[in-house]
Amino acid sequence: MNAVEATFDITAEDVRATPEHDSARLARRWVRVSLLVLMGLVAALVATAGFAVRNIYTLGDVRYVKEAAPIFASGQDALVEMLNEETAVRAYVITADSTALKPYRQGLRYERLELAELARNPTGDPQLPAHVATAKTQVDALDRYFASEIALVRRGSKGQREAAAGVLAEKTQFDRFRRSAQVLESDAVRIFTRARNEQHHTYVVTLIVLLCGGLVALAIALVLLFRIPSRLYRLYRHEEEARRAAENGAEAVRALTHVGDAVALIDSDGVIRSWNPAAERLFGLPADSGLGRLASSVAPQLTEVREHAASGDSATPVMLAGQRRWLAVSESPFPDGSVVVIRDVTDDRELERMRSEFVATAAHELRTPLAAVYGAIRTMRGVTLELDQREQFLALIETESERLRTITDQLLITAQLDSAAPVDVYIEPVDLGELIASLASSALVRWPGGLDLDVIQPPSPVFADTDAPRLHQVVSNLLENAIKYSPRGGQIQLRVAKRGGYGAIDVADQGLGIPAEEQDRIFEKFYRLDPDMARGVGGSGLGLHIARELIRRMNGTITVSSQAGSGSTFTILLPLAPTPSAG
C-alpha cells in the first residue's frame, strides 16, 4: 500500500509544477490502474470461492458418499449374507428340505458381489485389499464347508446326522470370518474418519483463504474508495479547465477577428505566433503568411514602430502600401513574448492636426479684430485726436466688435452642428427679394471702394420656405466672401430668381475664383483655399461649412461654379412656398 501511495500520490506542488496535460494524464492513468486492481481482486475472490465450493463438494460427495459409505455397507452386507447362508444351511441340515436352501443360494451369489465391490477399493486405502483377501479366503473356506454339509444331507439320514455333528466345526470358521468382517467394518470407519478430517481441513483452509482474500480486497477497496473520487475530481477539473481554456481560446480568437486594431502575438524570439485579420489587412499580407515567421522579415515596419514605441514615441510614421501611415503600438507581455496591438492613427492625427490648425486659425481670426479694438482704444486714450478721427476710431471699434461676435457665433454654430443636438430652424414663407434688398442696404453702409454692387430683383416676388434669419446669415457670409476675394475690385451681383420649382439666390463676384479641384472641398469644415494662410484673406474656414449645413437643414442646396481668376458664383436653391394670395 505504501508503494502504491508513493507512486500515485501527486502533491499539489506537482500539479502546479507539471504542465496541465501531464497532470491530467497521470490522474487518468491512476484511475485506470485502480479500476484494474479492483477487477483483479473481485476475480480472485470469485475464483477462490469457486475452488472452495468445488473441493468441498468433491470430498463430501466422492469420498464420503461414493467411496466410504459403500465400503461400510458392503462390509456389513457381506456379514449379513454369510449369516443368511449359514442359517439356510443349518435349516437344511435339520429339515433336509431343499427349499430351505433358497436364501443360501442367494447369499452365496450376493456374498461374491459384495466381496468384488470391496476388492475394487475406490478410496485407494492401503490396508483394505489385504483385509478383503483374508475375508475372501475365509468365505471360500466357509462355502466349501457349506457345500460339503449340503452334500452329506443329500446322501440321506446318516449323512444328515453326520452333517449336524459337523456344525460345531463350522462355528470356529464363522467366528474367524466374523472378525474379518469386523476388520472391514473398522476399515470403513477409518476411511470415514479420514474423509471427514480431509473435508474439515479443506473447509478450514478455504475459510482462511476466503477471509484473507476478502480482507485484502476490502482494504484495497477502502483505499480506492478514498482515492478515486479525488482523482476523478482532479481529472474532471483538468478536463473542465482544458475545455474552458479551449472555449476561451475560441472566443478570444473570434473576438480578435472582429477587432479593428491589428493584434499580433510575438514571442520572445520575434516569431509571429498569431495575428488577426486586421493585422493582415494593415500590413497587406495574405492570411497565415506570417505565422511562424520572424516579425522583422514579414513586417519590418512593425519592428520599426515597436523600436520607436520602446523609446517613448506615441506614434511612428511608416510606409505601408506606398502610403505614409502613422502607427501607434502598445505591448502587453506574456510569459513567452508580447501581445502587440497596432493601431493606425493616421486619421486621428489628421483630425488632431486639423483641430489644432483650427484652434490656431480661430485664435488668429479672433486676434485680428481684437488687435483693431485694442489698438483703437489705446490710441484714443494715449493721444488727442481730431473729432472726425475719434468718430472713425469709434466706428472701427464697433465694426471690429461685430466681427468678433460673428466669429464667435460661427464657432458656436459649428459646435452645435457637430453635436447631436439639432440646430433650430423655423421654416416659413420668406420673400427672397425683400431679404436681399435689406441685406444689400446694410452691406452698403460699409461698402469698400472699387467694388460695385448690383442687386437684381425678380419680376414678381419669390417666396421660399426657409428660415429668414439663418438665410440672412448665410447670404451675408457669401457676400462678405465675395468682397474679401475681390481684392482688385469689380462687380458683385446679388440676384433672386425662380428656377424650376425653386427659389434661387445667386451671389456672383469677379474676384480670384476657385480652382476646379478645390470646388468640392470648400464646403468642408476647416477647409481653406490657402491652408498655410501665407496669402489670401483670413477666415475661420467655417463660413461655407456652416452655410451648407444650414441650407441643408432648410431642405435646400448650395453650389458653386467658378473659374480660377475670373470669379465665382454661389447659388442657393430653396423650395418655393405657395405665394400668399394677399401678398
Next chain:
Amino acid sequence: MTCAIVRAAGPPGTATRLRDIDGSSAGSRALRILVVEDDPGMRLLCSVNLELAGFSVALASTGLEGLERTRHEHFDLVLLDVMLPDLGGLDVAERLRSAPGTAQLPIVFFSARASRADIEQGRLAGAIDYIVKPFDPLTLADRLLDDFEEHRRSGHDGVRRMRFGPSRS
C-alpha cells in the same frame, strides 16, 4: 526666438522722444514708412499713430499695390502684413529682397499669426522684425524707429540678431 514680443506700452509721449532721436541721429528728415495692410481698421490705426509720431505714411491694401509703390517711391521701412489677399506678405518680402532697388529696404512683418513657425518664416523671408497683433499702437513708432536705427547702425544681420536671436543655421 522670443524677442519678437511687443514691448510694454510706455507712457504717451512718443512724439517728444522721436524728436530727440531725430535731432541726434536721423537729421530733420521724417521717416517714410509704407504700410501694406488689407484690413482698413488696421490701416487707420497705423497711419494715425505713425503720423502722430511724425512719420510720413503711405498705405497699400494689397501686396501687388505695395510692390508697385516701392518701384516708384523711396521708403525707409516697410510694415508688411503677412496675410494679404492677392500676394502674401512673405512673397512680397521675397520679391522686395530680390529686386535690386529694394534689396536693402528694411521689412517689418506684423501679423496675428504668432506661432514660432510663423515668426521663423518671417525671419527666413528676410524681415528685420516681427510684430504680433494685437500690439500697442502707442509704441509702434518707437519700435519701428529702433528697428530702423539698429538696421542703419549694425546692418541687416545685426538688427536681425537683436530681434530674432542668433541664427539657427
